Each structure stands twice: as structure tokens, then as C-alpha cells.
Amino acid sequence: MRKALNEDYYTYKLDAITLEYSEMTEEDFHQKWKAKYDKRYVGRGALLQLWITEM
DSSP states (O other), X not given: OGGGSOHHHHHHHHHHHTGGGSSXXXXXXXXXXXXXXXXXXXXXXXXXXXXXXXX
């Protein structure tokens, strides 16, 4: 996956995937990436929430 993405996006995705296991809070994550990426589906339960919304 790393070769297919630019360095910033790879780090963003890694932060999002490991958010619940790291010491970074959701607020920290949003502050870190707010200027660069759309974070509305990042957070606990976001994949389930997105799946339900798409049904």
C-alpha cells in the first residue's frame, strides 16, 4: 500500500486506521489533518456508519 500512496496520505491513513490503538485522540487527529484531508468518516465506528448510510 505504501508504494501506491504519497507519504502524507499514507501517514494519514495509518493514523486513521490505528487511531483507537494509539495515544492520539480523535481531536488530535482532526487538528493534525484538518487542513489537508476530509475527516468526516474517521473515528470510532465510522466504517459501520458509512456502510449503514450507503444501504
